[in-house]
Amino acid sequence: MPMPAPKPSLPKPSLHEVQALLQAAILNADDHVLAALTDGAHAPRHTLLGVYRHAYTARLIEVLTRDYPLLRGYMVDDQFDRLADAFISAHPSRSPNVRWFGAPFPEFLATHALASGHVQFAELAAIERAVADAFDSPDAPVLGLADLAVYAPEEWERLTFSLHPSVTLLEGSTNAFAIWRALKDEEPPPTAEPLSPSQHIVVWRQGTTPKVRLMHDEEAMMFREAGKGVRFGVLCEMLATFDDPGNAPARAAGYLQSWMMSDMLTSAALSMRLRRLSEPNLPMADQ
Amino acid sequence: MQRVPPIPATQELPMTSSAKPPYLGFGLGLRPQHYSDILDGSPDVDWFEVISENYMVPGGQPLRMLDKIRARYPIVMHGVSLSIASTAPFDDKYLADLKALAERIEPQFVSDHLCWTGVHGVNLHDLLPIPYTREALDHVVARIGYVQDYLQRPIAIENVSTYIQFAHSEMPEWEFIAELARRTGCWLVFDVNNVFVSAFNHGWDAQAFIDNTPADRVVQFHLAGHEHNTSHIIDTHDALVPDEVWELYRAAVKRFAPVSTIIERDDNIPPLSDLVAELGTARAIAEDMLPELRKKRAS
Numbered sequence: 001m002p003m004p005a006p007k008p009s010l011p012k013p014s015l016h017e018v019q020a021l022l023q024a025a026i027l028n029a030d031d032h033v034l035a036a037l038t039d040g041a042h043a044p045r046h047t048l049l050g051v052y053r054h055a056y057t058a059r060l061i062e063v064l065t066r067d068y069p070l071l072r073g074y075m076v077d078d079q080f081d082r083l084a085d086a087f088i089s090a091h092p093s094r095s096p097n098v099r100w101f102g103a104p105f106p107e108f109l110a111t112h113a114l115a116s117g118h119v120q121f122a123e124l125a126a127i128e129r130a131v132a133d134a135f136d137s138p139d140a141p142v143l144g145l146a147d148l149a150v151y152a153p154e155e156w157e158r159l160t161f162s163l164h165p166s167v168t169l170l171e172g173s174t175n176a177f178a179i180w181r182a183l184k185d186e187e188p189p190p191t192a193e194p195l196s197p198s199q200h201i202v203v204w205r206q207g208t209t210p211k212v213r214l215m216h217d218e219e220a221m222m223f224r225e226a227g228k229g230v231r232f233g234v235l236c237e238m239l240a241t242f243d244d245p246g247n248a249p250a251r252a253a254g255y256l257q258s259w260m261m262s263d264m265l266t267s268a269a270l271s272m273r274l275r276r277l278s279e280p281n282l283p284m285a286d287q
Numbered sequence: 288m289q290r291v292p293p294i295p296a297t298q299e300l301p302m303t304s305s306a307k308p309p310y311l312g313f314g315l316g317l318r319p320q321h322y323s324d325i326l327d328g329s330p331d332v333d334w335f336e337v338i339s340e341n342y343m344v345p346g347g348q349p350l351r352m353l354d355k356i357r358a359r360y361p362i363v364m365h366g367v368s369l370s371i372a373s374t375a376p377f378d379d380k381y382l383a384d385l386k387a388l389a390e391r392i393e394p395q396f397v398s399d400h401l402c403w404t405g406v407h408g409v410n411l412h413d414l415l416p417i418p419y420t421r422e423a424l425d426h427v428v429a430r431i432g433y434v435q436d437y438l439q440r441p442i443a444i445e446n447v448s449t450y451i452q453f454a455h456s457e458m459p460e461w462e463f464i465a466e467l468a469r470r471t472g473c474w475l476v477f478d479v480n481n482v483f484v485s486a487f488n489h490g491w492d493a494q495a496f497i498d499n500t501p502a503d504r505v506v507q508f509h510l511a512g513h514e515h516n517t518s519h520i521i522d523t524h525d526a527l528v529p530d531e532v533w534e535l536y537r538a539a540v541k542r543f544a545p546v547s548t549i550i551e552r553d554d555n556i557p558p559l560s561d562l563v564a565e566l567g568t569a570r571a572i573a574e575d576m577l578p579e580l581r582k583k584r585a586s
Contacts, residue, residue, distance in 0.1 A: 011454065011455055012420075012455045014422065015417065015426055016406070018418055018453060019403055019415075019417075020406060022415060023405060027409070036455065037451050040452070040490070040519060041488060042518045043518035045451060048451050051521060055413055056412075056413060093410040095410060096340070096368035096370070096404070097343055098368075099341075101412070134347075136347035137347060138345040139345075139347065139350075165346075166347075208347060
């Protein structure tokens, strides 16, 4: 909702009035501020005010182009600029750091009429966003195999894990991942198509480099639950319901190892053993 | 509601007595495209200025690179979003992040622009002009005092390129800035290109800006290029420093030098070697005018 332009208390508006007027001029094409300006040495005031108006939109489109370069290249004609314009109007920046301006763009694309019928736009944008976020997400330790050696075999059942803060797990209802990969490799993208069931796309940072790969259903389920702090023993039970129960622990250990090799985990800890309700006098928890 | 307390117009702030930042020589704005060339080679650059906001992020490569470059070079932090002249309250998280970054990299000094970037919770991501009134001066003086107290260090304020002027301004820009420095003890970044751009757009004398800026407060020069549209000049910082800005630089060197100097390229980023060559021009001009700089460098 644009702020209503205040009436200038000319000839001497206050600093706050000046700022409200100029902001209204830039955001809402309101011309009241012109009464508070002088003409330039070589150009009339409305031309010079136009520099700020033009710069505002141009700068933010540039930011979106920088944040979503593959989406920009994927869209045809002025599709990207029109959607970017609509986004800029609907989502004025609320952050001092322009780094975060384009964060809601994927969600915007998911619902905007101009992107209707192109679900892959929002999903492609979500991958690019996750890559950008992984790039400068918080630093954190990386869990290695040696870190797990301190736990006795009988303790593994109670182990819980923390995902690296750079991790994002996305759901793709289209082949957006294939489109993303083709665009990244500078190859022609495949025709967009819906997928059933959906794909699981994991984005994280290894060292200083963002990584993207697919996870199949079972691995993604375990990864998501591990991220919620579910114990390793319970994760193995979940895998047993997914596929061959006989080798579920081995599959779980395999996933765990691959995540550790890829720097996706930050830490492991022993979960508290919960009290049995039939033993009311026991301590609430022991560790 | 503005939470910066008003400060009487005549009050001097304690930061005035802080030691002047040292002369750093000739530097560049640090740009990610040049990280590997800087770390793999030994470019003829004395120091780097970083855009503070680019490193006010949670972690990852930007901060890692900054730490590595900081280990080898003096750094100045230069922000674009402090919004020192805004009538909106300061963004607490922004100030906290700025302070945390300053404590992490211990810059030679922290700077931002004499401008505002938005009100009503919106950020326009532009360096917007103010009327040069006594009301605005009192307001900005109070805000600079607040930031200097919060950061526990004096800041430097840069003149911006402007396209519009307010009819009710009560003093020229240089008088406003001089008074700001006198009352807050802040340092000044003198952007030579910005002076040139604003002087053309508004029809005032760039030399008057130089003559009326307090020489003892200027701690840095910015040099950059612009786009001339005949009826007005747009400050793009995306091109070579043009002859007319070099000419103004000579006048600035004559009055203020020695002053730490950078080429500030924000767009159309060329190879590092091109910027180092352009920086050589700035160095040569200053050393021709001030031979002691050449001797100091040789030693």
